[in-house]
Amino acid sequence: MTIISKLAIAASLATALTSVSIAQENLQGLTVGFSQIGSESGWRAAETSVTKQQAEALGIDLKFADAQQKQENQIKAIRGFIAQGVDAILVAPVVATGWDDVLAEAKEAEIPVLLLDRGVDAPEDLYLTMVASDQVLEGRVAGDWLVADVGDADCKVVELQGTVGSTPAINRKQGFEEAIAGHDNITIIRSQTGDFTRAKGKEVMEGFIKAENGGADICAVYAHNDDMAVGAIQAIKDAGLKPGTDIKVVSIDGVPDIFSAMVAGEANATVELTPNMAGPAFEALAAYLKDGTEPPKTIITESKLYTPADNPQGEYDTRKSLGY
Amino acid sequence: MKRFQLERLANPQLLALVAVLLINWLLFPNFFRITWQDGRLFGSVIDVLNRGAPVAILAIGMTAVIATKGVDLSVGAIMAVCGAVAATMVVAGYPTPVAVIAALSVGLVCGLWNGFLVAVLDIQPIVATLVLMVAGRGIAQLITEGSIVTFNEPSLIFIGTGSFLGFPMAAVIALVLMIAVTLLVRRTAIGLFIQAIGVNRAAASLAGIHSRMLLVLVYALSGFCAAIAGIIVAADIRGADANNSGLWLELDAILAVVIGGTSLLGGKFSIPLAVVGALIIQAMNTGILVSGFRPEFNLIVKAGMIILILMLQSPLIGNALGFFKRDTRQAGSK
Numbered sequence: 001m002t003i004i005s006k007l008a009i010a011a012s013l014a015t016a017l018t019s020v021s022i023a024q025e026n027l028q029g030l031t032v033g034f035s036q037i038g039s040e041s042g043w044r045a046a047e048t049s050v051t052k053q054q055a056e057a058l059g060i061d062l063k064f065a066d067a068q069q070k071q072e073n074q075i076k077a078i079r080g081f082i083a084q085g086v087d088a089i090l091v092a093p094v095v096a097t098g099w100d101d102v103l104a105e106a107k108e109a110e111i112p113v114l115l116l117d118r119g120v121d122a123p124e125d126l127y128l129t130m131v132a133s134d135q136v137l138e139g140r141v142a143g144d145w146l147v148a149d150v151g152d153a154d155c156k157v158v159e160l161q162g163t164v165g166s167t168p169a170i171n172r173k174q175g176f177e178e179a180i181a182g183h184d185n186i187t188i189i190r191s192q193t194g195d196f197t198r199a200k201g202k203e204v205m206e207g208f209i210k211a212e213n214g215g216a217d218i219c220a221v222y223a224h225n226d227d228m229a230v231g232a233i234q235a236i237k238d239a240g241l242k243p244g245t246d247i248k249v250v251s252i253d254g255v256p257d258i259f260s261a262m263v264a265g266e267a268n269a270t271v272e273l274t275p276n277m278a279g280p281a282f283e284a285l286a287a288y289l290k291d292g293t294e295p296p297k298t299i300i301t302e303s304k305l306y307t308p309a310d311n312p313q314g315e316y317d318t319r320k321s322l323g324y
Numbered sequence: 325m326k327r328f329q330l331e332r333l334a335n336p337q338l339l340a341l342v343a344v345l346l347i348n349w350l351l352f353p354n355f356f357r358i359t360w361q362d363g364r365l366f367g368s369v370i371d372v373l374n375r376g377a378p379v380a381i382l383a384i385g386m387t388a389v390i391a392t393k394g395v396d397l398s399v400g401a402i403m404a405v406c407g408a409v410a411a412t413m414v415v416a417g418y419p420t421p422v423a424v425i426a427a428l429s430v431g432l433v434c435g436l437w438n439g440f441l442v443a444v445l446d447i448q449p450i451v452a453t454l455v456l457m458v459a460g461r462g463i464a465q466l467i468t469e470g471s472i473v474t475f476n477e478p479s480l481i482f483i484g485t486g487s488f489l490g491f492p493m494a495a496v497i498a499l500v501l502m503i504a505v506t507l508l509v510r511r512t513a514i515g516l517f518i519q520a521i522g523v524n525r526a527a528a529s530l531a532g533i534h535s536r537m538l539l540v541l542v543y544a545l546s547g548f549c550a551a552i553a554g555i556i557v558a559a560d561i562r563g564a565d566a567n568n569s570g571l572w573l574e575l576d577a578i579l580a581v582v583i584g585g586t587s588l589l590g591g592k593f594s595i596p597l598a599v600v601g602a603l604i605i606q607a608m609n610t611g612i613l614v615s616g617f618r619p620e621f622n623l624i625v626k627a628g629m630i631i632l633i634l635m636l637q638s639p640l641i642g643n644a645l646g647f648f649k650r651d652t653r654q655a656g657s658k
Contacts, residue, residue: 193619197568198561207613
């Protein structure tokens with residue numbers, strides 16, 4: 001490890017520590033309401049538990065409301081939070097529209113609202129900030145990894161897309177294509193939708209392997225989420241090939257099962273969609289409460305790359321405990 | 325007898341299946357190539373059998389339900405529930421046979437519930453089974469606690485990915501089930517009773533058929549089939565995915581039954597042809613995967629093919645093509 005990278009790590013640690021202390025000083029004893037969409041996926045469950053952990057570490061009294069995928073429940077919860085006179089409100093909005101009235105009520109009560117992982121179609125002055133990931137960046141990080149990994153060698157890639165027309169599928173495809181543009185040795189030879197599920201990921205990969213000379217012509221598979229990658233890994237194994245070596249596997253999300261695949265040497269890289277949306281939100285809130293610092297309207301979370309070099313067993317254990 | 329079988333081979337469903345397979349072959353010349361690998365057959369046609377098995381199994385139960393002029397919308401959700409039961413039980417340390425029997429029993433109970441609503445409370449089938457279609461997925465999520473429950477129990481995984489004489493286990497199970505249920509309804513009077521209920525339940529009851537009992541059993545069979553399909557799907561991906569397991573498969577199953585020539589108005593049904601219908605749907609899916617079409621075209625291609633197949637079955641067009649004549653003779657020979 002070079003001195004520069006050591007310094008960089010030390011510096012980032014220092015910033016992290018100071019920001020925690022700023023957050024701790026200013027948020028201790030506050031009451032924050034959190035209206036969560038529901039628990040439709042493992043990631044959502046992890047986001048909920050991370051938010052609760054963050055709040056506990058900062059000494060925040062977190063009021064949690066599960067909306068069970070319904071906007072009217074979220075609006076009811078937010079009105080409830082306003083009536084209780086909380087100090088701030090976190091919302092993971094289930095849909096983009098229909099928030100103007102309730103956000104205006106919160107603004108009138110001078111309660112800052114912070115949006116987590118999804119945006120809303122409402123005037124920007126009605127909320128403090130939105131914390132979200134950049135899905136195009138996620139695809140680009142995955143593509144950059146492949147570009148660096150194959151070097152000058154020829155590489156034919158098959159792509160497992162998310163649900164046709166969904167925003168993450170469009171963005172993650174775009175980002176990956178941007179990353180491999182200009183590298184003529186890497187080409188996407190087949191692209192089909194696996195609907196973000198394991199079963200479809202496996203079925204589509206089976207088809208790809210048959211269509212490409214028993215898999216011999218495929219150098220790597222890029223899946224828009226880890227679940228499809230897990231399905232693809234099984235299909236590769238069923239075809240008598242070794243995932244991770246015969247066919248490289250790169251995907252997005254960072255769910256526990258992809259880390260256990262990495263431990264087994266069957267997956268090569270994943271880009272994390274962090275469940276920690278609350279951390280940056282609490283930091284922004286602390287700075288705002290301290291001296292009225294207006295945060296940017298959009299805070300982009302880090303899209304971190306994980307490879308088998310990043311202690312996959314440890315990552316698996318931590319994530320498993322978050323309720324993925 | 326010989327002429328009778330020849331006529332059966334010429335029915336529109338089998339011709340459609342052959343046509344779809346031939347189109348796949350044109351789009352992808354290696355479609356029919358089958359190799360022997362790791363003690364099993366390996367090739368696109370085998371994929372069609374393997375991937376088509378869950379819908380084929382659902383279609384077997386669905387055919388019986390539709391023949392009574394009913395419909396079972398809950399089979400997809402029952403798949404999710406039963407997969408979740410099997411997965412959580414092996415994860416909790418129960419041996420595979422216990423987990424499988426428990427999952428099958430849960431499927432049976434779900435089916436009995438549907439049958440109770442339809443036959444005893446006289447709720448319309450589409451509404452009665454909608455209840456479990458909605459609630460079932462919630463129950464499955466409760467069982468899995470919202471996450472995908474993964475397992476590594478080899479004997480359970482074998483049900484989904486193992487092979488018997490080189491053929492995928494799922495396809496073998498579907499074939500055995502198809503033969504068993506077909507013999508049950510065609511070699512006994514049960515098939516006739518089911519048809520009678522489908523044509524006119526009141527008249528069937530007056531004629532001395534225990535229509536209430538039979539209806540309950542038909543829905544129980546559908547639930548049982550869904551349980552088998554749910555176990556296969558979970559075993560295949562080594563995990564129970566409560567959100568996605570069996571999602572919309574009830575519609576594929578109904579489509580397979582309809583392609584198989586069973587009337588939605590009840591009274592006329594064929595279980596083997598429903599299985600052929602399921603294979604036609606899967607042959608299209610697999611064909612799309614190996615052909616290299618863009619995913620945006622998947623649904624359009626599928627819909628176009630289905631319209632063609634259903635048009636072939638319409639009496640008007642069938643008559644023009646000469647199918648209808650054979651069909652009437654066939655019906656007469658039964």
